[in-house]
Amino acid sequence: MKLFYNDFMSRVIKQVVYGGVYLCIFFGIAAWVYFSYLKPAPTCFDNMQNQGEQGIDCGGPCAKVCTPTDIQPITVGNIETFTTSLNHVTFLASLTNANQDFAARNFDYSFDLHDATGTVIQSFSGQSFIYAGEVKFLILPNMEVSSSVSSVTLTAINPEWINSSDFGSAPQFVFRNEETKIMSSSTIGVSGTVTNEDVGAFSKITVVAIFKDAEGSPVGASQTELDNIVANGTYDFSVIYPSIQNVDFAATEVEAYGVRE
Numbered sequence: 001m002k003l004f005y006n007d008f009m010s011r012v013i014k015q016v017v018y019g020g021v022y023l024c025i026f027f028g029i030a031a032w033v034y035f036s037y038l039k040p041a042p043t044c045f046d047n048m049q050n051q052g053e054q055g056i057d058c059g060g061p062c063a064k065v066c067t068p069t070d071i072q073p074i075t076v077g078n079i080e081t082f083t084t085s086l087n088h089v090t091f092l093a094s095l096t097n098a099n100q101d102f103a104a105r106n107f108d109y110s111f112d113l114h115d116a117t118g119t120v121i122q123s124f125s126g127q128s129f130i131y132a133g134e135v136k137f138l139i140l141p142n143m144e145v146s147s148s149v150s151s152v153t154l155t156a157i158n159p160e161w162i163n164s165s166d167f168g169s170a171p172q173f174v175f176r177n178e179e180t181k182i183m184s185s186s187t188i189g190v191s192g193t194v195t196n197e198d199v200g201a202f203s204k205i206t207v208v209a210i211f212k213d214a215e216g217s218p219v220g221a222s223q224t225e226l227d228n229i230v231a232n233g234t235y236d237f238s239v240i241y242p243s244i245q246n247v248d249f250a251a252t253e254v255e256a257y258g259v260r261e
Helices: 002-038
Strands: 075-085 088-096 102-114 120-130 135-144 152-155 161-163 172-184 187-196 202-212 220-231 234-242 253-258
Touching: 002 075, 002 102, 075 135, 075 152, 088 102, 088 120, 088 152, 088 172, 102 172, 120 135, 120 253, 135 253, 172 253, 187 202, 187 253, 202 234, 220 234
Parallel strands: none
Antiparallel strands: 075 088, 088 135, 102 120, 102 152, 102 161, 172 187, 187 234, 202 220, 202 253
16 A cells, blocks of 8 residues: 555656646746737837836936926025115025935026015016036125015026936035125125136036024025136136124035036
């Protein structure tokens, strides 16, 4: 009886092994036929990330630009206002792009001025750009405003998102010999040199100066533009602002922004 049982199990095991081998051969031939002759060619409309695409049906050989489904909007930080003369105000705001893989090649912004009822009575709009992961300052210097302005808001809308690899990282501008001092009986200013340590050239860069008090709070801001900035070039700059009280001449913050050619 035991001999019969062992013989039976041996036949069963052989059948299972042979069957497994045949199945592997069958599925191997079927897979080869499918991938060689039946599988559709990759396209930009098959809802699959294939053929070197950066995302599903976008990037790489596909015309559609990839954007993350959870892309974060450009956020607005503190908005400062500085009175420069009668009914003239300078606006300073910080903007943040928290997206590490996407830059905004351009976006629209609007400083909206409200009266005491919250009604928009005046607006100043324009366009700017922001690199991936960048925090930057936006300045509107010496704007004429209504005397009935009660509050200010800033919106940043309609960003044209682009892969950071296509737009590049924030440029490397290095400031040296900065000195904040009294320029005249009615002005102060900061001057020094800025070196473009980026590999690219810039047709124009904006140099922003934020004047601060001893506690580090902004008390004024202005900007200037420099043209034709070449790689490794060093340039003099000077930013002027009306004289103000409580300025800590050692606390001035200087930044520069530009888009590569």
